[in-house]
Amino acid sequence: MKLHIEQFTLAHFRRHALSLAAFALCTGNALAIEPFTVKDIRVEGLQRTEAGTVFSYLPVKVGEQFDDAKSTTAIKSLYATGFFKDVQIEAQDGVLIVLLEERPTIAGVEFTGTKEFEKDALVKALKDIGVGESRIFDKATVDRAEQELKRQYLSKGLYGMQITTTITPIERNRVNVTFAVDEGEVAKIAQINIIGNKAFSDGEIRDLLTLTTPGWFTWYTKADQYSKQKLSGDIETLRSFYQNRGYLEMQILSTQISITPDKKDIYITINLDEGDKYTVSDIKLEGDTLGREEELASLLLLKSGNIYNAARLTESTKRISERMGNFGYAFANVNANPVLNKEKKEVAFTIFVDPGKRVYVRRINLAGNTRTRDEVIRREFRQFESSWYDGEKIKTSRDRVERLGYFKDVTIETPEVPTSVDQVDVNLTVTEKPTGNLMFGAGYSSAEKLTLTGSIQQANAFGSGDTIGLDVNTSRQNRTIAVAHTDPYFTDDGVSRNIELYLRTTRPIIGSTGDYKIQTTGGALRFGVPFSEVDTVFFGLGFERTKVETYYLSPPRYLQYVADYGNGSKDINSINYGIGEAVTNSYPLTAAWQRDSRDSVLTPTIGRYQRANLELAAFGSFKYYRAIYNAQLFQPIYRSVVLALNGEFDYGHGLGGKPFPLFKNFYAGGIGSVRGYEPSSLGTRDPNGDALGGSTRVLANVELQIPFPGADKSLRWFTFVDGGNVFDEGQKIRPKDLRFSAGIGISWISPVGPLKLSFGKALNAKPDDKKQTFQFQMGTGF
Template sequence: MKLYSERFSIPVFRRNLFAVAAFSLCAGQALAMEPFKVKDIRVEGIQRTEAGTVFSYLPVRVGETFTDEKSVAAIKSLYATGFFKDVRIEVDGDVLVVLVEERPAIASVEFSGIKEFDKEMLTKALKEIGLGESRIFDKALVDRAEQELKRQYLSRGLYGVQITSTVTPIERNRVTVNFAVEEGDIAHIKQINFVGNKAFSDGELFDQLNLTTPGWFTWYTKADQYSKQKLAGDIETLKSFYLNRGYIEAQIESTQVSITHDKKDIFITININEGEKYTVSDIKIEGQMFGREAEFNSLLTLKKGDVYSGEKLTASTAKISERMGNFGYAFANVNANPQINREKKEVALTILLDPGKRVYVRRINLAGNTKTRDEVIRREFRQFEDSWYDGTKIRLSRDRVDRLGYFKEVNIETPEVPGSTDQVDVNMSVVEKPTGNLMLGAGFSSSEKLTLTGSIQQANAFGTGNTIGLDVNTSKRNRTIALSQTDPYFTTDGVSRSYELFYRTTRPAETYTYDYRVLTSGGSVKFGVPFSELDTVFFGIGAEHTSVQTFAPPIISPQKWIDFVRDNGTADAGGAGEAAVTSFPLTAAWQRDGRDSAIAPNKGRYQRTNLELSAVGTLRYYRAVYQDQYFLPITRTMTLALNGEADYGRGYGGKKYPIFKNFYAGGIGSVRGYEGSSLGVGTSVDSVTGESLGGSTRLIANAELQFPFPGSGNDRTLRWFTFFDAGNVFAEGQKIRAT
């Protein structure tokens, strides 16, 4: 084989190097070769790379003709793989020889000196960009990772950070990559200054910012650590603050951030041009309103004569857009056009309404429900496929699914259908949460001996939406076997059905001096009929058999239990006796649930009332329960929860109210801070034993301020709260009074 230049031929070595073609071109010459037919291809220098991989990138195969153009293309193609740091092509007779030098592989990526970040998280993040164990080493990626890591430290206020990356070659053409970090001290915001503000004081503006100077809790909130993103958010907050108070032309002209030489203190200066305060001279709506002008005008929260407020204007246009969405106009354009009169310091607003095309829902898609069946979610939807888009029904569907209590998160989106101008899909995504509760326990005490407890509650059994429960308790004080089942969609119209079978034995608290026994067995069936999206009426019937046993000294029974036995059975002079009673209670209840979530509500109201009446059997009584809950969002993450409950029971037809139907208070679920079922005054407490006997009347009031648990993110089920509880129980005939 001979290698030819442009002008003359020169005999050369039998093995010719064609990789010098690029150099020759740069030097102003082009070395040419006579094309030849390739009889074989040989690859040299590979260690980890398969020969077949190299062959796949070559533009020539055995039996084909090799040319200058294919030589250049082959070198470029192999370089582009990133596997090699040197590529040469030589010819040995009719054999094409490809010589490569592989890039080293990364044996490990290590970190030292890192405290601010989790090392495993960093290792995973670097691997996603190609810098990880067993990957091909690329110095550019190391430099990029070093800069990104430094940027992350700066965002956390560590301006003195020093990062050094070291690449160490090891055997078998491998390298180890180490990032050595000196984090330094965190830089804190020493001072925030405002320049140009006249209408509002520095303190008022300072209260609007998330960034702050060091304080009592900034060690936890880290609000005194500067970041560019936080400052940008605070600038937008200041703009909104001025805009909502009439300063429609207010501008944040500039911000200056300076850091001390030791990189420990940061000073921020914010320059403000407030402009003038404007009032609304007129506000009107123009566009296609389908004869609903009065309805749309009633949605305006910003009125003529008001101080201009960007927040109120946005709320007004949002309400109009939302109302248009209820009519099927999902893509309605509602824009406000301000006309400013600087002399009078007034602004006239014209809201332009363009409904666009009426939209209908093509398909409802569900995602995230790996356990819950689709039908359990779909039957809660009030927006249907192939129907006009209705924003209210879509929001109601989301709330109904959230109120099921099966999901930690429920999100809904309505993207446009590609290629269509009048269709959307409704995409609901959920994050399931455990809906089952399994409790097993065992204990031993000198009074109660061996105690075994267990319960299973499954609110979404097998993903069907049905609730089943089994409760077993073998303690000396409370022995229970109860089986329950609820089908929320017993009929396709949403009528629910609940069964319960139970066997319960109750004894007093642990003591050697007094005792009594209450044994109740029975069952019930209840139905729930929805009358509106929020209201459900329940009705049912039950059958109960109760046996009460009291004792004579030296074991003493509370006098009220002895009185009940004497009224309904037999008891001797010492108080020992037994009574057995039956009842067939009828129940009627009403429930209104307007909460946005059944698990962790943030807003809305929940009300329920229940009436139980026993008109057949040994007993004659009625008991009524009313509960009212109200949830008020104080901030985006903080909620005020109020709860009140009033319970009342009485006997009739010459019968006394049965003591075993008494209400109790104290402990979790009623009045926290007291022992369970311990509250009571006067005749609701036994004069001999001091035991609370409950009462036929109960009043409870609770107030909670709920706020998210640190580190829980968007999980609303985990919250801190501070509470104030009050309540008590009162015996039949006892005057209700504060104690």
């Protein structure tokens, strides 16, 4: 219907409507008027918006001509601000009148019934969408926020949830927005069906999937709650499983997800086509191999005659690409092209190598080191500026920076230089973490009860990379005051220097019937010389003054020691036999070799660690040598599960016709050696039943370490088997004398240091062995 406006004139109305918003914008028709000169502009209906804001959107000023085109532009501009619900423009005797009805603002956003999400997080998320306090209320935006909220709940498996949105008007043209949520019950996976599998059973395939039906631990892992992302990951896992076993043409035909009407149970059906199992008939290299065809061919993990394995093929091309990168070809393309013989069920591969241009590193850029000096990071780099790109050196550089232990995250990128075709930059980004530790307080251990401890340690003092430490421990068994300083780059070549001064007092553990005190005062100067990226040799000189004090209830061996080498009575029939003190001085020389290829010092997942240490005291009151060899292996065996092996053999012997000093004895039992037995309780005992340690120690530990999903990567639970014992000087080591234990435990790198708790059972304890089921300790590694 057309609107005839000729009959409406200014003579019939004091005010003439020039344009209505809905009419002008929706029908496209405009009220035709004769242009006029604006004498004044008046804005009506404003409550919050400043009049100046409205004027800034009007396409006309006082004294200018106003017509239909400017009327339409003004209405569109004011609507576009989102501030107004209705806009009208009128004219009266040359005065332009703008009539506005403001949209309400949101006074507050409330949530009821939300348990799955934190309310503060929801408020922040919806404010980012446009629904928040002081924002302009828009029904469409609120609807969009409601849909987003529903999407978040669906991702959590809460398919039965209901959301009711209530808009409540209040004074001053404001509204409250309330989302009432009924979360309902979490929908669980009731069944996973596999269709089309012939070579592998349903059970084998289900074991591969992250998604599963409810079980013992699904309350924690939430693996029984459907997630599209998890299903996509499981599909890739399933495809890789088949392709790693020869099924080159395996396909996932479809996946169906169905939910019961009550929205409590989910059924997943995976349809697949296994295809045929293929054998590799031939594999060869082509392209520009830089005359290194034999070297590159040795990197191939897939050989002629092997069952096709996609993972080995991918790893082979990756290894070739990385090897080319070591020669400066950072962007080498290595592609495997298959040729199938479906009749013979064989596949031949031609791996084409295109090295591309050889590139060199223009600059090494550091970012994120707000505290650590650039030189501390740069001295760990093995890749240099203005030299050929070397992928292995870049990886080694990154690993060395991470092993410093100063950063939470270390990432490295090698972007191309935009203005050059043969240059890249190396960008290393780090995230600083606190490396200082100031602690003063009380602690409790199962072995030593209440202890007071205090320490100040700065592993990256003033960003210099030096370590400065002061340790104080008031434990009854091990009382310590120690000051140490380590400079990891005492010389520019990477020779480290360590200076240490200490006063240590050792007494028997709680529960021992005998009493004695060993006080050692000393210091040491050590240097570490790196011989390769993973090998370091240490050597040093120390001084120790050791005082052994004995009392009436001291163990016989200590009484004999003081009688032989101190001021104690030598009359064995005397009540004062051996009571007194013995003071000895020694100047131990130390030499050690260490090889460390672990990916992390605190939470290793792969790599090896070996250390051999020799302490030789050829001068002083007592002459002896003390040798220690320790080896560790970390190997991932399934997903994030790590197998950790530890072995240690220690041996000491006296020189110059004197016995091995008893205060240098090795001990076993407890965390760090053989769990399930009391700390330092294994080995030879005195007549009172107290352990004396020994000059030889044998230890072996096996752990299966499993991280907690979604938690701090250092928080892991583990199962273990331990074995070992200590033996007297000259005593034969026999397997039947070893003690074994097994159990479970939890380890965590807490803010105050490494924490390990274990629940172990002694497997072959003798009647006089002291067992201890639950143990915990701070500051221990393995």
